[in-house]
Amino acid sequence: MRILILGGNGMLGPSVIESLGSRHELRITDINELETDHEYRQVDVSIIDQVVDAAEGMDAIINLSVLRPHRQIAFDVNTRGNYNMAVAAKTHGIRRLINTGPHFQLAGPNYEEFNFELNPDMPPQPGTRLYAITKALGQEILKVFAEHQDIYVQTLLFYNFYEAETLKHPAGGSRIGTDLVPFSVSWTDAAQAIRLAVEIPFGRLPSRCETYYVFTDLPHQKFDNTKARTQLGWQPRHFLEGIWTKPIS
Amino acid sequence: MSHPVGHMKVLVTSANSRLGKISAAGLRSTHEVTLTDLPQFVDANDGVVANDLDHDKATDSLVADMDAVVFPGIEAHSGDASWLIDHHTRRSYNVLRACVDGGVPHAIYLSTLQLLDHYEERLTVSERWRPLPSTDDEILAIHLGEYVFREYAREEPISTTILRLGFPIVDGDRASANAGGTAALASDDAGLAISATVEAGGSGYRLLHIQSPVPNARYLLGNAELGIGFPDKKESLAGEGAAR
Numbered sequence: 001m002r003i004l005i006l007g008g009n010g011m012l013g014p015s016v017i018e019s020l021g022s023r024h025e026l027r028i029t030d031i032n033e034l035e036t037d038h039e040y041r042q043v044d045v046s047i048i049d050q051v052v053d054a055a056e057g058m059d060a061i062i063n064l065s066v067l068r069p070h071r072q073i074a075f076d077v078n079t080r081g082n083y084n085m086a087v088a089a090k091t092h093g094i095r096r097l098i099n100t101g102p103h104f105q106l107a108g109p110n111y112e113e114f115n116f117e118l119n120p121d122m123p124p125q126p127g128t129r130l131y132a133i134t135k136a137l138g139q140e141i142l143k144v145f146a147e148h149q150d151i152y153v154q155t156l157l158f159y160n161f162y163e164a165e166t167l168k169h170p171a172g173g174s175r176i177g178t179d180l181v182p183f184s185v186s187w188t189d190a191a192q193a194i195r196l197a198v199e200i201p202f203g204r205l206p207s208r209c210e211t212y213y214v215f216t217d218l219p220h221q222k223f224d225n226t227k228a229r230t231q232l233g234w235q236p237r238h239f240l241e242g243i244w245t246k247p248i249s
Numbered sequence: 250m251s252h253p254v255g256h257m258k259v260l261v262t263s264a265n266s267r268l269g270k271i272s273a274a275g276l277r278s279t280h281e282v283t284l285t286d287l288p289q290f291v292d293a294n295d296g297v298v299a300n301d302l303d304h305d306k307a308t309d310s311l312v313a314d315m316d317a318v319v320f321p322g323i324e325a326h327s328g329d330a331s332w333l334i335d336h337h338t339r340r341s342y343n344v345l346r347a348c349v350d351g352g353v354p355h356a357i358y359l360s361t362l363q364l365l366d367h368y369e370e371r372l373t374v375s376e377r378w379r380p381l382p383s384t385d386d387e388i389l390a391i392h393l394g395e396y397v398f399r400e401y402a403r404e405e406p407i408s409t410t411i412l413r414l415g416f417p418i419v420d421g422d423r424a425s426a427n428a429g430g431t432a433a434l435a436s437d438d439a440g441l442a443i444s445a446t447v448e449a450g451g452s453g454y455r456l457l458h459i460q461s462p463v464p465n466a467r468y469l470l471g472n473a474e475l476g477i478g479f480p481d482k483k484e485s486l487a488g489e490g491a492a493r
Contacts, residue, residue: 048330048331071304071339071342071343072303072304072339075335075338075339075342076335079334079338079339079393080331080334080335083330083331083334086384087330108400108404109404110403110404125400125403126400127400127403127404128342128345128346128400128401128404128405130342133342133396133397133400134338136396136400137338137393137396137397140392140393140396141334141389141393144382144383144384144389144392145384147381148383148384149384
């Protein structure tokens with residue numbers, strides 16, 4: 001499959017490229033320069049012509065782009081970036097779109113602070129935090145396009161990523177025995193879920209717009225990852241036990 | 250913050266657009282109205298404050314001390330999809346954030362019943378029915394604008410009201426809507442509904458369908474009648490709302 005990756009030099013990009021690189025033909029794009037053995041183009045996801053041009057000849061698009069703190073750019077990238085991806089798909093007849101984002105673009109504070117057993121098929125309540133609502137608006141754009149165009153949108157939601165061997169958190173330091181956000185996953189398991197979403201036959205998708213919670217099996221029962229396991233066939237290999245267990249003397 | 254009817258300070262954005270002018274006409278006779286629009290739509294000396302509605306002190310100052318803000322969605326300024334999405338998401342977000350920070354209690358978004366146009370005419374479509382936006386640039390952008398206003402009401406100390414206005418909006422009084430079809434809204438009725446919504450005050454999150462009472466009217470107006478006394482304005486309802 002020929003796959004366009006938007007935001008390929010972001011945090012999750014290297015793991016996804018490693019997971020897909022030997023199985024598919026990748027066209028990697030990012031707003032920043034990137035050294036890679038794959039085809040590379042410099043693309044600003046907020047500029048529609050650049051995204052449409054980059055998507056020519058592709059079978060699928062994966063959007064890993066994200067911008068958090070800046071008011072204007074967050075809307076440009078997180079919201080309009082998805083619109084641009086949808087237009088690119090429509091323009092070139094690309095049917096498979098993989099979208100990514102944080103879990104709270106669906107389960108914002110009004111869910112997370114009050115409830116348990118949260119699942120990815122709930123109506124979204126992102127709240128008003130900039131990162132959450134801009135990503136949620138982007139997801140809503142894809143949903144509307146999926147309802148009117150022959151495209152299949154799969155949105156994979158993540159939050160905290162860990163190195164499987166060291167349990168190192170991107171923010172730095174070891175978190176052993178400190179508990180974790182119960183929406184955590186190893187980089188490699190996260191990338192594996194994206195690969196499965198890329199490769200799942202359309203006939204196995206219940207609808208043209210599906211959302212998954214991607215985190216490893218955890219005992220908290222705050223969120224529910226069953227859908228990713230059953231629908232995508234995803235099997236996390238790293239359970240991060242060292243963080244959510246503590247030694248007992 | 251509540252004021253007796255007739256003494257409310259109201260900001261209308263996109264004031265030089267068609268619906269901005271209709272909003273101002275509906276409010277001006279009884280309220281203190283401030284008009285603002287993006288700089289490219291403002292002429293010198295037209296009495297409209299030029300403001301980009303960016304995330305800055307100019308926007309904070311603009312909304313300060315207002316009792317309500319009216320943000321036209323439909324029949325506002327046109328542009329390409331990127332411009333429309335940016336305007337209805339980022340700029341509405343900026344205005345609402347400034348409202349929250351400035352203690353403005355109520356913001357009103359002027360949406361469209363075209364979000365429900367895909368339902369057959371024979372159906373009893375009310376506010377309980379899920380909107381079915383198309384990928385049309387303006388309709389999609391307005392659907393997203395509703396999303397932003399809804400989340401602010403859910404999570405922030407501000408009330409927001411979505412008025413989904415009938416289509417087309419026909420210039421003139423209520424009788425003129427008869428020529429516009431079963432979903433039509435007379436511009437006088439639009440002004441009346443906007444004014445009544447401002448005077449009723451905010452109440453958490455409220456979604457109201459507004460069209461003129463034409464024969465075989467396509468959309469049910471029960472919520473509007475209860476909430477703001479539209480299309481038949483009842484003084485007791487308006488007065489009660491304004492006192493909240």
